[in-house]
Amino acid sequence: DTGVSQDPRHKITKRGQNVTFRCDPISEHNRLYWYRQTLGQGPEFLTYFQNEAQLEKSRLLSDRFSAERPKGSFSTLEIQRTEQGDSAMYLCASSPRQVVSEVDEEQFFGPGTRLTVL
């Protein structure tokens, strides 16, 4: 049973370029989350998928950000026209859907993609 994987682990890009990150959740986990973590801070929620449906987006997710989860398996997060303020660790997490009690379901995190915008 493999965990959540993310690719690439590190990305250095120049301002104005587009970047795309990939997340492969744990098999059969139908919930998938993207978080952003800047230096010295805790992760902040960006967006949430249940299966292939994107059900919630944070106000942090500007128009330059887009996320997809085709077929409800892997997910991609694209940032267009990157800015230096986009430099951060982008974390993906997945969780199964529990019927009885959803408030206590654990989220399993991937290793993150560290983005540096020059």
Place this chain on the structure above:
Amino acid sequence: AQKITQTQPGMFVQEKEAVTLDCTYDTSDPSYGLFWYKQPSSGEMIFLIYQGSYDQQNATEGRYSLNFQKARKSANLVISASQLGDSAMYFCAMREGMDSSYKLIFGSGTRLLVRP
């Protein structure tokens, strides 16, 4: 208003001693869950322990225990018999039952350094 507050940016503890990391939270939701995660320098978030709002007893997981004081809205993490490998960032997080996305809300973290 901050939903999760961790007031200790950094903590030191001597190896083999116990340490308490503070966390206070703010919610009006009667159903919520509180989590602690460890983040080593490699970056991955490692789940440590969970406490539900309706749980009567404090959660324990090996050397980790959660001191849950509901009236004071605090959920402090206690690490007993600290080990060098415990040096890392520690994050307290909350999930609210009325939040249909069940996203986690994190505090700003505490950096723990275990001294040999």
